[in-house]
Amino acid sequence: MKCCESKIIPxxxxxxxxxxxxxxxYLPWFETGRDDFFKKMGYSYYQLEHNGHLMPVLNISCQYLxxxxxxxxxxxxxxxxxxxxxxxxxRYELIxxxxxxxxxxxxxxxxxxxxxxxxxxxxxxxQELWEKLNNxxx
Amino acid sequence: MKCCESKIIPxxxxxxxxxxxxxxxYLPWFETGRDDFFKKMGYSYYQLEHNGHLMPVLNISCQYLxxxxxxxxxxxxxxxxxxxxxxxxxRYELIxxxxxxxxxxxxxxxxxxxxxxxxxxxxxxxQELWEKLNNxxx
Amino acid sequence: MKCCESKIIPxxxxxxxxxxxxxxxYLPWFETGRDDFFKKMGYSYYQLEHNGHLMPVLNISCQYLxxxxxxxxxxxxxxxxxxxxxxxxxRYELIxxxxxxxxxxxxxxxxxxxxxxxxxxxxxxxQELWEKLNNxxx
Amino acid sequence: MKCCESKIIPxxxxxxxxxxxxxxxYLPWFETGRDDFFKKMGYSYYQLEHNGHLMPVLNISCQYLxxxxxxxxxxxxxxxxxxxxxxxxxRYELIxxxxxxxxxxxxxxxxxxxxxxxxxxxxxxxQELWEKLNNxxx
Numbered sequence: 001m002k003c004c005e006s007k008i009i010p011x012x013x014x015x016x017x018x019x020x021x022x023x024x025x026y027l028p029w030f031e032t033g034r035d036d037f038f039k040k041m042g043y044s045y046y047q048l049e050h051n052g053h054l055m056p057v058l059n060i061s062c063q064y065l066x067x068x069x070x071x072x073x074x075x076x077x078x079x080x081x082x083x084x085x086x087x088x089x090x091r092y093e094l095i096x097x098x099x100x101x102x103x104x105x106x107x108x109x110x111x112x113x114x115x116x117x118x119x120x121x122x123x124x125x126x127q128e129l130w131e132k133l134n135n136x137x138x
Numbered sequence: 139m140k141c142c143e144s145k146i147i148p149x150x151x152x153x154x155x156x157x158x159x160x161x162x163x164y165l166p167w168f169e170t171g172r173d174d175f176f177k178k179m180g181y182s183y184y185q186l187e188h189n190g191h192l193m194p195v196l197n198i199s200c201q202y203l204x205x206x207x208x209x210x211x212x213x214x215x216x217x218x219x220x221x222x223x224x225x226x227x228x229r230y231e232l233i234x235x236x237x238x239x240x241x242x243x244x245x246x247x248x249x250x251x252x253x254x255x256x257x258x259x260x261x262x263x264x265q266e267l268w269e270k271l272n273n274x275x276x
Numbered sequence: 277m278k279c280c281e282s283k284i285i286p287x288x289x290x291x292x293x294x295x296x297x298x299x300x301x302y303l304p305w306f307e308t309g310r311d312d313f314f315k316k317m318g319y320s321y322y323q324l325e326h327n328g329h330l331m332p333v334l335n336i337s338c339q340y341l342x343x344x345x346x347x348x349x350x351x352x353x354x355x356x357x358x359x360x361x362x363x364x365x366x367r368y369e370l371i372x373x374x375x376x377x378x379x380x381x382x383x384x385x386x387x388x389x390x391x392x393x394x395x396x397x398x399x400x401x402x403q404e405l406w407e408k409l410n411n412x413x414x
Numbered sequence: 415m416k417c418c419e420s421k422i423i424p425x426x427x428x429x430x431x432x433x434x435x436x437x438x439x440y441l442p443w444f445e446t447g448r449d450d451f452f453k454k455m456g457y458s459y460y461q462l463e464h465n466g467h468l469m470p471v472l473n474i475s476c477q478y479l480x481x482x483x484x485x486x487x488x489x490x491x492x493x494x495x496x497x498x499x500x501x502x503x504x505r506y507e508l509i510x511x512x513x514x515x516x517x518x519x520x521x522x523x524x525x526x527x528x529x530x531x532x533x534x535x536x537x538x539x540x541q542e543l544w545e546k547l548n549n550x551x552x
Contacts, residue, residue: 012311012321013162013304015155017208017463020531022151023471024445027438028289035288035347045288046347049431057437061475067531070155071311071322117434117481150449150459151442155325158393161333162307165300166427173426173485183426184485187293195299199337205393209449209460255296255343289438291431293484298427346431 002136004037006076007097010068020067027060030092030106033078037090043132051126055110056117058087062106066096073097083133086112086119140274142175144214145235148206158205165198168230168244171216175228181270189264193248194255196225200244204234211235221271224250224257278412280313282352283373286344296343303336306368306382309354313366319408327402331386332393334363338382342372349373359409362388362395416550418451420490421511424482434481441474444506444520447492451504457546465540469524470531472501476520480510487511497547500526500533 006029014025038045048055068074075095082089087109094104114120123130144167152163176183186193206212213233220227225247232242252258261268282305290301314321324331344350351371358365363385370380390396399406420443428439452459462469482488489509496503501523508518528534537544 009308011304012154012307013160016150017153017155017157018468018470019155020470023474024151024438024441027441028287031288031438032285044347054432056432056434056481057478059475059477060437061473063473064471067470071320147446149442150445156330156332158332161336162300162303165303166425169300169426170423182485192294194294194296194343195340197337197339198299199335201335202333205332209458288430289436292426293429293431293433295431300427 003077003079004033004040006033006036006078008032008074008076010070010072010074012070014068015070020069023062023064026062026064026068026094026104026106029074029076029094030078030090030108033076033092034090034108034110037078037080041132041136043129048129051129052115053120053122053126053129054113054115054117055088056113058109058111060106060108062104064104066101066103068094068096068103074103080133080136081107082109083136086121088112088133141215141217142171142178144171144174144216146170146212146214148208148210148212150208152206153208158207161200161202164200164202164206164232164242164244167212167214167232168216168228168246171214171230172228172246172248175216175218179270179274181267186267189267190253191258191260191264191267192251192253192255193226194251196247196249198244198246200242202242204239204241206232206234206241212241218271218274219245221274224259226250226271279353279355280309280316282309282312282354284308284350284352286346286348286350288346290344291346296345299338299340302338302340302344302370302380302382305350305352305370306354306366306384309352309368310366310384310386313354313356317408317412319405324405327405328391329396329398329402329405330389330391330393331364332389334385334387336382336384338380340380342377342379344370344372344379350379356409356412357383359412362397364388364409417491417493418447418454420447420450420492422446422488422490424484424486424488426484428482429484434483437476437478440476440478440482440508440518440520443488443490443508444492444504444522447490447506448504448522448524451492451494455546455550457543462543465543466529467534467536467540467543468527468529468531469502470527472523472525474520474522476518478518480515480517482508482510482517488517494547494550495521497550500535502526502547 016022077093154160215231292298430436491507
């Protein structure tokens with residue numbers, strides 16, 4: 001289980017006056033992809049935060065290849081690419097459902113921190129989460 | 139001091155494919171108007187939250203008379219209309235700077251609560267804020 | 277067919293530092309409810325715009341009764357309440373799935389216009405849409 | 415004139431339940447930085463679109479070094495780094511006003527297109543804009 005698929009229907013509020021989905025609207029989609037991945041893995045982000053962790057974004061790179069449009073369904077493939085120490089990287093692919101064209105590819109790196117935003121080694125503090133994340137690479 | 143004026147320049151991300159500012163984008167503007175009002179009054183919302191209060195929205199009514207457009211500056215007039223117990227009401231008027239046409243009128247009611255979202259009577263718990271809010275009506 | 281139900285999972289990006297969904301985030305949800313209603317009715321908003329119409333918001337009233345929270349699913353019930361001339365009103369009810377508590381009630385009035393934002397009488401210009409909207413009241 | 419400075423006050427709606435500005439909220443800020451740059455250069459983005467051009471985003475890379483917080487003013491430095499053919503790159507630096515700490519660095523590449531989203535060589539179609547952009551490197 002390294003990949004998870006989510007379906008997204010671009011909302012009217014996501015568009016801008018260029019007639020396409022505004023580039024900033026992709027980021028909450030990717031976040032939803034991450035959340036769906038964690039749920040499928042058996043440890044939700046909700047639970048992660050409930051247990052005192054946070055996962056702030058460290059860096060983003062995103063290519064916009066073709067435009068997403070209002071009400072044209074897209075598939076989001078979220079893949080956990082790396083996990084080491086207090087850092088995770090996801091790769092996101094956004095695909096137009098109608099013709100399976102690739103619209104966007106992104107990579108987002110997150111830090112796992114405590115509530116004071118300090119990176120934590122979950123191997124020591126959260127064995128369950130650590131194992132589930134590691135199992136994604138088997 | 140019952141009225142406070144803020145200047146807003148609609149951002150590209152605020153627009154939708156209809157070519158106008160999306161109706162949801164007005165709400166963060168009104169919130170900014172409230173914040174400017176509180177700062178001018180001498181007790182910022184930042185300080186209010188720092189002191190253990192929250193101000194969730196209870197209800198909103200908003201009329202959209204004319205469309206706001208990208209990069210066309212608007213003036214926002216924020217007026218404290220009512221303050222009683224744990225409730226405040228603001229009236230917001232959005233005016234196009236170029237021709238002073240009224241674009242939108244809104245009324246938003248807020249509750250003053252503690253961190254558990256329970257309404258609090260600030261007359262007892264925060265005399266300074268209570269006085270400053272009351273002085274707005276003199 | 278006067279009511280349509282949509283399921284929404286509040287996203288992380290919808291929250292604010294109060295720990296609840298920001299009040300502005302409800303408006304794109306309601307818009308999604310309207311879109312789901314139109315699709316179920318057999319004439320999508322996408323199609324409506326494609327045929328040269330727009331549906332700008334005229335006014336909104338919204339009560340916030342209980343807070344929506346991150347990742348706690350909500351049901352949105354969208355009801356067409358009125359349709360006359362170039363105006364439509366929807367009523368929206370937002371219900372927490374877990375305990376069926378009512379979180380929010382809203383009423384939004386829209387205008388049906390041409391691309392120049394002028395109200396149009398669709399009885400004359402778009403018989404198909406006019407009939408489908410009227411059939412919602414039978 | 416290769417650099418332009420904008421002042422931004424993070425809004426309450428920009429925050430998330432982590433207590434910091436959500437990472438997606440930076441993108442509309444950068445867009446505002448680009449707009450301020452163009453205005454200072456003497457050819458606004460408004461004008462650019464009015465003259466039949468669009469400037470969709472091609473790719474983004476953004477590092478989040480420290481968190482922006484509600485109501486803590488930030489300075490945004492926008493620099494035109496490259497301009498060639500139908501492509502422009504901006505570099506954005508986000509600096510906390512209080513202590514001049516660098517919060518974020520981003521690079522965004524844009525395409526200059528016609529209304530059909532096709533890249534255009536503005537050297538041929540818009541001499542005025544072409545010269546103004548080139549003068550930024552002198």
